[in-house]
Amino acid sequence: MKNKNTHYKKRVKFTLKMKRDYTLLIPEMAPLHFRLIQPILSRQGFRVALMGGEGQEVLQKGLKYVHNDMCYPALLITGQMLSAIESGAYDPHKVAMVITQSGGGCRDSNYIHLMRKAFEKAGYPDVPFISANIWGLELNSGINLSPRTLLMALAGMIYGDMLMIVSNQVQPYELHTGDTKQAVDRWIERLGNTFAKGRGFLPKAIDKNLKAIAADFAAIPVVKVPKVKVAVIGELFLKYSPPGNNHLEDFLTEQDCEVFMPSMLGFGIYKTNGALEDLRLYGGKPVKKLVLEIAMQVMFHMEDILIRNIEARKEFTAPERVNTLKKRAEGVIGIGNSMGEGWYLAAEMLELAEHGYENIVCVQPFGCLPCHVSIKGMINKVKRLNPRINAVDIEYDPGATRVNQENRIKLMLAVAKENLQAEQVLQNDFLSGTE
Ligand code: SF4
Known part of the structure; x- marks a missing residue:
């Protein structure tokens, strides 16, 4: 039928x-x-x-x-x-x-x-x-996934976030090419074996492993030369999927940039927060509310472990907690704007710029109304709030050519390179005591 x-x-x-x-x-x-x-x-x-x-x-x-x-x-x-x-x-x-x-x-x-x-x-x-x-x-x-399996999947996401964030901040500066990739592969194998034994997913074990990951990556020999720092934000699938974004991360690395990819856990918290907000506004089953509240508490706890371990190392920049991001969005875009990536995108742009990633590629799919509102509709507003923001929105659809997308990103990078050079001149003048 x-x-x-x-x-x-x-x-x-x-x-x-x-x-x-x-x-x-x-x-x-x-x-x-x-x-x-x-x-x-x-x-x-x-x-x-x-x-x-x-x-x-x-x-x-x-x-x-x-x-x-x-x-x-x-x-x-x-x-x-x-x-x-x-x-x-x-x-x-x-x-x-x-x-x-x-x-x-x-x-x-x-x-x-x-x-x-x-x-x-x-x-x-x-x-x-x-x-x-x-x-x-x-x-x-x-x-029939047990709560234990769901917790393990959440742990997998947190380890993935950690490896992605720290490796991106080491790889562009590594002294010996390939060191960072080897460390990533080593950890993926090690964590895979740990999961296979049914371990590594409780908060204490996660904390211990994240500490070890941060120490391991911080110990990779690097040469810290100034590089253009670029953040990638936008629609969830496009942001992370290399086939979806035409291997954007690789392209930015080839352009000699340091790339920042926001955490997936943060997006999970943002989404759950939106669902709870809907329940508050429109009502719903109490059991759904209870499940979401428990999930939220678990994720907040994990978020704290993740961010604390990144912040503990001076070598790394950590993402902000979602509750801090939420405050950033206030007065910029309504918190009720939670369709697609909603208020989260504007808050992320403001956060990233403040942490040195003012060059931003916003990826948005053709045919996505939520992203058009929350990216295109917000870019000018966040630029007014922080004029250092140098953002470009890139649209993806079956007819868009990779060359065209990359050329638009190169234009944004040209401005970013000029800004970096000007900053270095200023810094040198300051250090040498000239005006
Ligand atoms: S409408 Fe936009 S945010 Fe929603 S799934 Fe499609 S591309 Fe993603």
């Missing part, structure tokens, strides 16, 4: 029986984080593969089944999923797709229906789609 609301035949559930021999295909977003989360799911008996397809062929597959005015991540991920199933690497009758559902007003809530429809049209109506969410949407008997 057709589902009246979504226009696909039926929802295929992922059952306990399927868990034994199905492969879960997950779109890879942040490579470091997902490399850490993969062994946690494997430990629970899931066979997991990450998908990271890119290029015109993948996009054309997405465009064939998804309307081109849909937001770019939906289109790209649909293309990645169809490419994976048609690649011959998996049995099309033994795969299930995993996709996030944010539960809010953003289109991310509806991707899953869109993709089921696309798969039905493409001739794969029996592929189960699993919704990854914390709101209790679309339950599947084959997905």
Whole structure:
């Protein structure tokens, strides 16, 4: 029977029986984080593969089944999923797709229906789609994650944040090329082994490991020459996914910049805060409120451990706590503006500029109304509040060429380099006592 609301035949559930021999295909977003989360799911008996397809062929597959005015991540991920199933690497009758559902007003809530429809049209109506969410949407008997597993996944995210933040601040200055990458790989392997033994996810262990990670990266020999510092902010998937943002981080590294990527945990707290705010304003089930409040407390505790361990080392710049960011947004944009990346983006721009990352690339997908409001609508306002902000918004869609995007970023970097040189002249004059 057709589902009246979504226009696909039926929802295929992922059952306990399927868990034994199905492969879960997950779109890879942040490579470091997902490399850490993969062994946690494997430990629970899931066979997991990450998908990271890119290029015109993948996009054309997405465009064939998804309307081109849909937001770019939906289109790209649909293309990645169809490419994976048609690649011959998996049995099309033994795969299930995993996709996030944010539960809010953003289109991310509806991707899953869109993709089921696309798969039905493409001739794969029996592929189960699993919704990854914390709101209790679309339950599947084959997905019975214990609180312990969820805590482990959260720990994976925190370790991923730590490795991403400290490695980005060491790699551009390393004395011996490759030292930082080796340290990242070593830690991913070590943490993967720790998770496999069912350890490393409680606050005490996380604290101990984060301390050791910070010490390890701080000990890598570096030559601290002044470099242009650039932060990347914007829509969640595009910000972290190299196929989504045309390998933006690599490009900025090639341009001799130090790159700052905000933490994923911060975004998780921002999202949960938004859901709690909605409950406060519009009401809802008390049990949902209780679950969210507990989740919030756990995340606040983890946030504190993460930030404390970064702040403890003078070599590193730590991200701000979400509650501090929230204060920054006040008077700039309404806190109720929580669709997509909402108020978080404006607050991040102000925070990053104050910590030396005033050059900012804001990535936004074509067809994303929330990002148009919270990036394009906010850039001029935050620039007025902090004239040092040198930001450029880059749009991603199937027709946008990488060369064009990179040229626009290069223009922003030209201004950043001029500013850096002027700053150095001033500093030298000050040190030599001339005016
Ligand atoms: S934030 Fe924008 S691009 Fe991302 S899912 Fe929502 S509508 Fe789409």
